[in-house]
Amino acid sequence: MYLSFFITGTDTGIGKTICTLALIRHFQQKNLKVIAMKPIASGCEETPQGLRNEDALFLNQQSSLKIPYKWTNQYSFLEPIAPHLAADLKDEKIRLGKVVFYFEKLREKADIILVEGVGGWRVPLSEEKTLKDLVQLLDLPVILIVGLKLGCINHALLTAEIIQRDGCILKGWIANACDPTFESEAVIEDLKRRINAPLLGKLNYNSDIFEQMIL
Ligand SMILES: Nc1ncnc2c1ncn2[C@@H]1O[C@H](COP(=O)(O)OP(=O)(O)OP(=O)(O)O)[C@@H](O)[C@H]1O
Ligand SMILES: [Mg+2]
Numbered sequence: 001m002y003l004s005f006f007i008t009g010t011d012t013g014i015g016k017t018i019c020t021l022a023l024i025r026h027f028q029q030k031n032l033k034v035i036a037m038k039p040i041a042s043g044c045e046e047t048p049q050g051l052r053n054e055d056a057l058f059l060n061q062q063s064s065l066k067i068p069y070k071w072t073n074q075y076s077f078l079e080p081i082a083p084h085l086a087a088d089l090k091d092e093k094i095r096l097g098k099v100v101f102y103f104e105k106l107r108e109k110a111d112i113i114l115v116e117g118v119g120g121w122r123v124p125l126s127e128e129k130t131l132k133d134l135v136q137l138l139d140l141p142v143i144l145i146v147g148l149k150l151g152c153i154n155h156a157l158l159t160a161e162i163i164q165r166d167g168c169i170l171k172g173w174i175a176n177a178c179d180p181t182f183e184s185e186a187v188i189e190d191l192k193r194r195i196n197a198p199l200l201g202k203l204n205y206n207s208d209i210f211e212q213m214i215l
Contacts, residue, residue: 003215004113005171006140008131008163010155012119014147015176015203017055020116022208024062026215032111033064038073039099039134040118040125043080051076055116065109074098084124094125096134103138115140121159132166141171143200146191148177148184153191160195172200180205
């Protein structure tokens with residue numbers, strides 16, 4: 001069975017990368033070859049090898065196969081700002097076809113490819129395109145990471161609803177305890193009733209293994 005997923009979240013900084021790394025481990029424990037991509041990244045460091053993004057480096061290192069950095073991350077922008085604005089600054093255009101090209105190359109080598117998005121769901125990639133267009137081209141089901149903190153019910157419901165309204169498949173959502181002070185039990189139960197897709201698993205604060213994972 002072939003499984004690949006697009007990983008989005010309720011916001012930036014709510015645990016997409018932490019959860020993607022935990023998903024890599026989860027699938028590797030099932031003896032599957034997993035490769036993760038972060039095709040578009042803003043907020044990079046200058047290095048002798050070129051611009052490098054921290055998320056992309058982590059995902060590249062944890063993947064089951066050694067692959068060149070560019071296969072993980074096709075678009076790297078220095079400034080930690082919205083990618084289409086960062087691309088404008090460089091006078092560059094994000095071409096979705098380039099991401100699809102690398103995804104197809106990786107698909108031949110791995111059992112599972114996990115593609116981390118950038119920011120939240122309605123992130124523009126150019127004047128005309130948003131993340132949704134990339135997800136549709138890649139033809140991937142979506143996993144929504146819900147960062148459990150105040151305000152997350154609204155963000156989670158809006159995001160889940162719009163993913164489905166965009167015509168994408170919401171495989172399910174992951175409850176990520178990104179804030180150790182947040183009382184999340186009642187919120188998780190509430191979201192289970194309201195989101196029209198299953199809770200796939202939970203990641204506790206400072207944990208790297210899912211408490212439950214149905215994938
Ligand atoms: N379950 C968790 N336990 C501990 N820390 C967490 C957890 N989830 C998120 N964090 C912390 O929150 C911060 C943001 O997490 P992460 O980088 O995974 O978010 P992201 O959604 O991938 O962000 P970006 O939009 O920049 O890609 C990190 O410092 C991370 O360590
Ligand atoms: Mg990230």
